[in-house]
Amino acid sequence: MLLNLQYQLDHNPKQHAQILEDFWKRVELMGTPIIENYDEQHSRIVFLWKGAQHNVRLIGGPSNDHEWLTRLPNTDIWFKESIIDHRxxxxxxxxxxxxxxxxxxxxxxxxxxPKLKESRMQRRAVIQVQRIDPFNKNTYLASDDTSGLRNENFVALKDAPPFIDPKQYPNVKQPQLQEFVLDSKILNNSRKIQIYQSKAKKNQSYITAIFFDGQQYNELLNVPKALDILVEQGQLPPIQAIFVSPPNDQERPKELTPNVKFSAFFSDELMPWIQKNAPAKVYSKKTVLLGSSLGGLSSAYLALENPNLISHVVPLSGSFWWQNAATDLPNGMSKIIRDKTSQPKQHWFITANSYESSRNNNELSILETSPIVAADLKNTGHDVHYQSYIGGHSYAVWQVALQDALKHFFAHK
Structure with a gap:
């Protein structure tokens, strides 16, 4: 498509402006990113941006980094092309x-x-100038959303894994949630907690699923509506979900990196509060702890610290590159697992995705460390399922994986 455009521009210089105008009209009709079949297993995907002055960077997408777009000479077209798996x-x-x-x-x-190192400040500058793709109408949030959550565009190729997408069920009523504020004496802060409960038949017991980064899972992905549909379709038994949010973005990494203080909050304040305030009885053998990224790391740590409270664990793209000390090899979580003795058996669903390799070309990445953590857990007697998806560090994949995990644990049970 772009090669043909370049040919037209080179051979029709007097029609330059009209050719570009026609191109963007076609793009608006087609939508973006542009997806073309490449071979039996792969597609060519082309991301486009119109009209930047100096530079454009792709946040997310099929990469482990923020990729730079290239400007088509003498045009307002910026593009990035990748060849990716149909899944x-x-x-x-x-x-x-x-x-x-x-x-x-x-x-x-x-x-x-390689001699230049991008500072954390420069790397995080992407947040200041973040924009969604105006030619892709598939976004997490509406354009007038006021939640403060970061909106993104969504893309799935033809063989992407199936999942319940709440947006595809406009006639299903949005479930109502209870909202609370939990004050912590241990941490000296407060956090929002939202609680969802599905319907149940008489005498049916509930699964309890606890989500870290709760606002994202509740409001960005609309997990409550997805759970409602899964339960209604008979794919899951009745479930109550507890969405736990951090006090703010600054406290999140402090809390979700394994530490004794947050562990005390979890066992002595959060879990007793959930047991008291959950609408249905919380069964220790049917309680799932879920989190992604640092939330996945924390879920793994807290589950191991509290096997009497947590029976099932879902670390989604857990930050298992973490080390408490440089001597924690091959990673910090593996050391924690190996230091545990006589640990009660728990059920694990661990994921890592194909584009979650290290930018520094070392072994401490999510993709490299997650199967090691899974193997260590299995070797110490836990029931472990490990799965890798074709994708990046993204809620797009996590919304699929969390549904897969819950069905893996509880479908038809």
Missing amino acids: YIGSYSFAVDLPNLEGYLSNYCPHLN
């Missing part, structure tokens, strides 16, 4: 005209120069 599912947005902090962007192709 890919993911989300993305763009960072448009990034500010040049500390001179990093003044260098020629800085991302190709």
Whole structure:
């Protein structure tokens, strides 16, 4: 498509403006990203942005990094092309005209120069100029959303794994949730907790699922409606979900990195509060702890610390690259697992995705460490299912994986 466009521009210089106008009209009708069949297993996917002045960066998508788009010479077209597996599912947005902090962007192709290191401040500058793709109407949130959550575009190729997408069920009523504030004496802070409960037949007991980063799972992915549909279809037994949010973005990494203080909050404050306030009885043999990224790391740690409270664990893309000390090999979580003795058997569903490899080309990445953690758990007597999806570090994959995990544990039981 772009090669043909370049040919037209090169051979019809007097019609340059009209050719570009016609191109963007076609893009608007087709929608983006542009997806073309490449071979039996792969597609060509082309991300497009119109009209940046200096630079465009792809946030998310089929990559383990923020990829730079290339400008088609003498046009307002910025593009990034990838060849990806037909099973890919993911989300993305763009960072448009990034500010040049500390001179990093003044260098020629800085991302190709191994002597240059992008500072954390420069890398996080993408958040300041983040934009969604105006040619892709498939977004997590409405354009007028005021939740403060980061919106992204969604894309799934033809062989992407199936899942219940609440947006595809407009006639299903949105379930109502109870909302609370939990004050912690141990942590000296407060957090929002939202509680969902599905319908149940008489005398049916409930699964209890506890989600870290609860606001994202509740409001970004609309997990309550998805659970309602799964229960109604008979794919899951009755379930109550507890959505636990951090006090703020600054406290989140402090809390969700394994530590004694948050563990005390979990066992001495959060779980007793849930047992008291959950609408149905909480059964220790039917309680699931779920989290993604740092939430996945924390879920694994807290489950091992509290096997009498948590029976099932779902670390989604857990940050198992974490080390408490440089001597924690091959990673911090493996050391914790190996230090445990006589641990009661728990049920685990661990995931990592194909684009979650390390940007530093070392072994401490989510993709490399997750199967090691899974093997360590299995070797110490736990029931473990490990699964890798074609995707990146994205809620797009996690919404599939969490449904797969719950069905793996509880379907037809």
